[in-house]
Amino acid sequence: MNTTEEYTVDEKNGEIDILDEVTSREYQYGFVTDIEQEFAPKGLNEDIVRFISAKKEEPEFMLNWRLKAYRHWLTMKEPHWQNVQYAPIDFQDLHYYAAPKKKITLNNLDEVDPELRATFEKLGISLDEQKRLTGVAVDAVLDSVSVATTFKSKLAEKGIIFCSMSEAVKNHPELVEKYIGSVVPYTDNFYAALNSAVFSDGSFVYIPKGVRCPMELSTYFRINASNTGQFERTLIIADEDSYVSYLEGCTAPMRDEHQLHAAVVEIVAHTNAEVKYSTVQNWYPGDKDGRGGIYNFVTKRGICSGNNSKISWTQVETGSAITWKYPSVILKGDNSIGEFYSVAVTNNAQQADTGTKMIHIGKNTRSRIVSKGISAGKSQNSYRGLVRIGKRADNARNFSQCDSLLMGDKCGAHTFPYLEASNKTATVEHEATTSKIGEDILFYCNQRGISTEEAVALIVNGYCKEVMNQLPMEFAVEAQKLLAVSLEGSVG
Amino acid sequence: MLRIHDLRVSVAGKEILQGINLEINPGETHAIMGPNGSGKSTLASVLAGRADYEVLGGEVSFMGKDLLDLAPEDRAREGLFLAFQYPVEIPGVSNANFLKAAVNEVRKYRGQEPLDAMEFLALMKDKAKLVEMDPSMLSRSLNEGFSGGEKKRNEIFQMAMLEPVLAILDETDSGLDIDALRIVAEGVNKLQNEHRSVVLITHYQRLLNYIVPDHVHVLYKGRIVKSGGKELALELEEKGYDWIKNEVAQAAV
Ligand SMILES: Nc1ncnc2c1ncn2[C@@H]1O[C@H](COP(=O)(O)OP(=O)(O)OP(=O)(O)O)[C@@H](O)[C@H]1O
Ligand SMILES: [Mg+2]
Numbered sequence A: 001m002n003t004t005e006e007y008t009v010d011e012k013n014g015e016i017d018i019l020d021e022v023t024s025r026e027y028q029y030g031f032v033t034d035i036e037q038e039f040a041p042k043g044l045n046e047d048i049v050r051f052i053s054a055k056k057e058e059p060e061f062m063l064n065w066r067l068k069a070y071r072h073w074l075t076m077k078e079p080h081w082q083n084v085q086y087a088p089i090d091f092q093d094l095h096y097y098a099a100p101k102k103k104i105t106l107n108n109l110d111e112v113d114p115e116l117r118a119t120f121e122k123l124g125i126s127l128d129e130q131k132r133l134t135g136v137a138v139d140a141v142l143d144s145v146s147v148a149t150t151f152k153s154k155l156a157e158k159g160i161i162f163c164s165m166s167e168a169v170k171n172h173p174e175l176v177e178k179y180i181g182s183v184v185p186y187t188d189n190f191y192a193a194l195n196s197a198v199f200s201d202g203s204f205v206y207i208p209k210g211v212r213c214p215m216e217l218s219t220y221f222r223i224n225a226s227n228t229g230q231f232e233r234t235l236i237i238a239d240e241d242s243y244v245s246y247l248e249g250c251t252a253p254m255r256d257e258h259q260l261h262a263a264v265v266e267i268v269a270h271t272n273a274e275v276k277y278s279t280v281q282n283w284y285p286g287d288k289d290g291r292g293g294i295y296n297f298v299t300k301r302g303i304c305s306g307n308n309s310k311i312s313w314t315q316v317e318t319g320s321a322i323t324w325k326y327p328s329v330i331l332k333g334d335n336s337i338g339e340f341y342s343v344a345v346t347n348n349a350q351q352a353d354t355g356t357k358m359i360h361i362g363k364n365t366r367s368r369i370v371s372k373g374i375s376a377g378k379s380q381n382s383y384r385g386l387v388r389i390g391k392r393a394d395n396a397r398n399f400s401q402c403d404s405l406l407m408g409d410k411c412g413a414h415t416f417p418y419l420e421a422s423n424k425t426a427t428v429e430h431e432a433t434t435s436k437i438g439e440d441i442l443f444y445c446n447q448r449g450i451s452t453e454e455a456v457a458l459i460v461n462g463y464c465k466e467v468m469n470q471l472p473m474e475f476a477v478e479a480q481k482l483l484a485v486s487l488e489g490s491v492g
Numbered sequence B: 001m002l003r004i005h006d007l008r009v010s011v012a013g014k015e016i017l018q019g020i021n022l023e024i025n026p027g028e029t030h031a032i033m034g035p036n037g038s039g040k041s042t043l044a045s046v047l048a049g050r051a052d053y054e055v056l057g058g059e060v061s062f063m064g065k066d067l068l069d070l071a072p073e074d075r076a077r078e079g080l081f082l083a084f085q086y087p088v089e090i091p092g093v094s095n096a097n098f099l100k101a102a103v104n105e106v107r108k109y110r111g112q113e114p115l116d117a118m119e120f121l122a123l124m125k126d127k128a129k130l131v132e133m134d135p136s137m138l139s140r141s142l143n144e145g146f147s148g149g150e151k152k153r154n155e156i157f158q159m160a161m162l163e164p165v166l167a168i169l170d171e172t173d174s175g176l177d178i179d180a181l182r183i184v185a186e187g188v189n190k191l192q193n194e195h196r197s198v199v200l201i202t203h204y205q206r207l208l209n210y211i212v213p214d215h216v217h218v219l220y221k222g223r224i225v226k227s228g229g230k231e232l233a234l235e236l237e238e239k240g241y242d243w244i245k246n247e248v249a250q251a252a253v
Helices: A046-055 A060-074 A114-123 A127-134 A144-157 A165-171 A173-179 A190-198 A439-447 A452-468 A473-486 B040-048 B072-078 B095-109 B117-130 B148-162 B178-191 B205-210 B230-239 B242-252
Strands: A161-164 A203-207 A233-238 A243-249 A264-269 A274-281 A295-304 A310-317 A322-325 A328-331 A337-346 A351-360 A366-375 A380-389 A397-407 A412-421 A427-437 B002-011 B014-024 B029-033 B053-062 B080-083 B090-094 B166-170 B197-201 B215-220 B223-228
Touching: A046 A060, A046 A190, A060 A173, A060 A190, A144 A161, A161 A165, A165 A173, A165 A203, A165 A233, A173 A203, A173 A233, A190 A264, A190 A295, A203 A243, A233 A243, A233 A274, A264 A274, A264 A310, A274 A295, A274 A473, A295 A310, A295 A337, A310 A351, A310 A452, A310 A473, A328 A337, A328 A366, A337 A351, A337 A380, A337 A452, A337 A473, A351 A366, A366 A380, A366 A412, A366 A452, A380 A397, A397 A412, A397 A452, A412 A427, A427 A452, A439 A452, A439 B072, A439 B090, A452 A473, A452 B090, A452 B095, B002 B040, B014 B040, B014 B053, B014 B223, B029 B040, B029 B230, B040 B053, B040 B072, B040 B080, B040 B166, B040 B197, B072 B080, B072 B095, B080 B148, B090 B095, B095 B117, B095 B148, B117 B148, B117 B178, B148 B166, B148 B178, B166 B178, B178 B205, B205 B230, B215 B230, B215 B242, B223 B230, B223 B242, B230 B242
Parallel strands: A203 A233, A233 A264, A243 A274, A264 A295, A274 A310, A295 A322, A295 A328, A310 A337, A322 A351, A328 A351, A337 A366, A351 A380, A366 A397, A380 A412, A397 A427, B029 B197, B029 B215, B080 B166, B166 B197
Antiparallel strands: A161 A203, B002 B014, B002 B053, B215 B223
């Protein structure tokens, strides 16, 4: 078991240490950086943290928290236990703040890179959506902003809060202060600490007691959703008896000038609440040799804090040069359920180290893990999963299914399942398979009139069905096409 | 329909087919026999367009087109079908889904509308009956965990679904039990008509009792060294290949 990443789960009390309340010295020096400046200078120090906080007009508690995180970060080392390789990152050579930039506005789609357009076509992305993604001016009627406005008023009727993290910090500070860092404390790991110190923006969701969110909450509909920057922070709170399904990302290829992305997502599900979180991640993976691709180092964790609560993660990962993320669930409430459904595709020189952690604390807690890795080209795809059954977790059950699909013979798939069970009444099942799409299979398909590209899509969709079925319908269709596009030219 | 002229093929630098000549007319049934390793499967694979083979020379025309110029999927869409000696397993893809993709691809190529789910299901039920295939096999992953005989029967079921103009059956009889052999052979007979031809690659006469060939060829060391009518197969059954091998050796002197 790796020891570099630590939980702050206190097994004896079954409690999460909300925040490691280390003494925080008040900052003794005045804040000097010019507030009008649009870019913070390169590098990271306390002044930069203050600058970011001031720019965002944050309340005192937020700044203090950021500073504590920053000071803690200074004591930490970058983790290296993942099965990925990359040149060292110089953290003093990055910009940690840039004012949200205006996108370049194009007059029509003809000005868009034809290669990008071809990909959009293949993904079946509508013209309006294409315009939105590439920054072409959109007609007033179909403007996503107006859609989002009607959408917001519907949510407001139910008392649902769905806004950017920056807005939440200003307008709902009591909620933010109560919950931020309660699931992923800044002490959690190197990148979580960094994110806590300098997070740029992200989403905030609060579903009040007894409310079933009437629609999928998608980042797409959140004004200011784009340009959340490289240190995204998302917080979702589902109060008692509530339900929400949240969608992050989109299937269209996402380019970004920042190479390092270190996001944090926290979910809290109270008694009887259910949260479904679906992601499609399609960051730029770099060229064939991985040059210029994005490093995506994410900490995602949910806590089923109340009895009978449920958190379900579904992810389709096709992008980034390097990905490591382990959406996890802490099953604290009795009878709570955690689920993880994942498809992770790597092609060319991509590297992915993903998986999940299911931490069973309460009685009769159940978790289910379905991980489908697809490796093509000379990529490396690792599954890393931890199932931990605590002492009090009587009758806890886990089922894990970890499959790998290899395309060709230059790629790699690796599985690292870890199990720590300290309750004898627990049942844990693990199944794993590895299959390969070789020339034989493709020739067989060809011989039946099915082209190689279609054969790959057919096989991959069959292979991923169980995960795709978890996605909201429209999203699933797009995600299927995305898989096909990501694997284009990977075989034959 | 199919004309092979002086076809020479090598695999991994070794010349396996050393000048094959063969002509197949619509409605005909040909049997290709010959000792192990003589090149029968190689011939079938080359015709179907498998990548590992290098064509050194010769021509093949199929339905008036240059076969060797077509991509493997286009050969299939033109109506060439190969029942594999060793069918592959495709986990996660049901037999039905696989065939739906295949049938609709072929239809698209021919300018026909794709079949909807209901039409496809009806067709599948109909064809499953033809080879007496258990309907539960249709929803299972393609060939996954199928017994040897079940795989062979599934090949002929696929042939029934795709209605090829030229079907090459590579040792479809091996692995089938006595009853299954009869059922599958009857299925093949029902699929044949004056426009459709069949090539049977086999080691045994018993298949030819059910599917009676118009022509029998002996492939030996990459050449067709003897051709005849159905009685040639009987003669081989009785005498083995030694007399043919001797004839070839004599001719070479
Ligand atoms: N990929 C390959 N690499 C090397 N040799 C090959 C390859 N494929 C076929 N051969 C060789 O080509 C020869 C012909 O093989 P083929 O499978 O066509 O024989 P066959 O007539 O079908 O035999 P059988 O009756 O046993 O099925 C054999 O000697 C075989 O070992
Ligand atoms: Mg053979």
